[in-house]
Amino acid sequence: MFxxxxxxxxxxxxxxxxxxxxxxxxxxLKLKWPVEQTLNGIDxxxxxLHPLIIIAAVLLIAWRIAGWRVSLFSxxxxxxxxxxxxxxxxxxxxxxxxxxxxxxxxxxxxxxxxAGKNDRFERIIRPIxxxxxxxxxxxxxxxxxxxFSIGNAAGVLATIIFALPxxxxxxxxxxxxxxxxxxxxxxxxxxxxxxxxxxxxxxLALPTILAGLNQTIMMALSMVVVAALIGAGGLxxxxxxxxxxxxxxxxxxxxxGIVLMAVMLDRITQAAAKKRY
Numbered sequence: 001m002f003x004x005x006x007x008x009x010x011x012x013x014x015x016x017x018x019x020x021x022x023x024x025x026x027x028x029l030k031l032k033w034p035v036e037q038t039l040n041g042i043d044x045x046x047x048x049l050h051p052l053i054i055i056a057a058v059l060l061i062a063w064r065i066a067g068w069r070v071s072l073f074s075x076x077x078x079x080x081x082x083x084x085x086x087x088x089x090x091x092x093x094x095x096x097x098x099x100x101x102x103x104x105x106x107x108x109x110x111x112x113x114x115a116g117k118n119d120r121f122e123r124i125i126r127p128i129x130x131x132x133x134x135x136x137x138x139x140x141x142x143x144x145x146x147x148f149s150i151g152n153a154a155g156v157l158a159t160i161i162f163a164l165p166x167x168x169x170x171x172x173x174x175x176x177x178x179x180x181x182x183x184x185x186x187x188x189x190x191x192x193x194x195x196x197x198x199x200x201x202x203x204l205a206l207p208t209i210l211a212g213l214n215q216t217i218m219m220a221l222s223m224v225v226v227a228a229l230i231g232a233g234g235l236x237x238x239x240x241x242x243x244x245x246x247x248x249x250x251x252x253x254x255x256x257g258i259v260l261m262a263v264m265l266d267r268i269t270q271a272a273a274k275k276r277y
Contacts, residue, residue: 021146028147035103035160036153043095043152051082054091062264066271073267077260086235086257093224093234093261096152100159100220101213108164108216109209112171113197116205122172129165137162137226145230155223155232163219170212174205210273217269221262225254235261 020028046054055078062071081090115122140158148154178201186196202209228236235257242251 017143017146032148032153035156039099039153039156042098043092046091046095062268066268070267074264077264081257084253089235090257096156096234097220100156101217103160104164104167104216108167109171112168115172116175133165141230150231152232154230155227159220159223162223163216166215167212171209174208175201178204207273214269217265224258
């Protein structure tokens with residue numbers, strides 16, 4: 001029954017991407033520019049600072065947000081990856097995560113607010129988010145390379161697409177969970193729509209939004225190794241190098257560095273979310 005292909009969807013997708021490359025690649029390179037500048041600035045800044053300054057800053061931030069246990073774990077993790085010879089790769093990975101999460105916040109929070117306040121928009125965006133979240137991460141690599149070339153910036157762009165859905169979903173969920181009575185009370189006192197959003201809905205939804213931010217950070221870190229396949233640096237590079245050369249030691253230390261960074265960022269962001277309850 002299905003011996004012959006009837007719908008040449010693969011050909012249509014290939015033709016569509018080729019048309020974009022041939023006619024609008026300059027536009028995509030312009031879209032890449034702010035991501036590239038942000039990434040390069042953060043990367044150069046982190047690698048220019050003395051490691052002790054960064055360790056002290058992480059110690060202070062983690063201690064203020066999550067307590068002394070998380071701060072101690074964070075410091076020991078950074079010292080350990082430094083002793084493994086992965087400090088520069090770790091800072092590059094941190095720059096990639098920070099850059100991608102920053103753009104996810106810029107795009108995701110407004111989209112989530114719109115989805116939380118507008119049922120029609122939520123119905124439209126839900127299947128798009130489903131597709132973004134369930135599409136295998138490797139599928140993004142070919143169009144990203146064709147449209148944006150290779151390198152760290154291309155890896156960040158792929159990460160943004162992959163890590164965007166959680167913050168959109170949970171921002172919308174947080175807005176919808178705000179009790180209607182509080183919104184009506186604010187409106188009754190003469191608050192404008194913007195004042196209701198800024199003074200009532202966002203503060204009450206902030207724990208849920210921060211939970212979405214936590215998930216976005218975790219998904220961004222999960223893309224580190226995949227992004228290394230298209231020329232991105234960071235801790236994914238040792239893993240890919242170990243895979244290509246069948247060197248389990250190099251792959252293992254890269255993986256350990258990613259795990260330590262993931263746990264560190266997860267504990268800090270979770271503690272930040274819990275403080276809002």
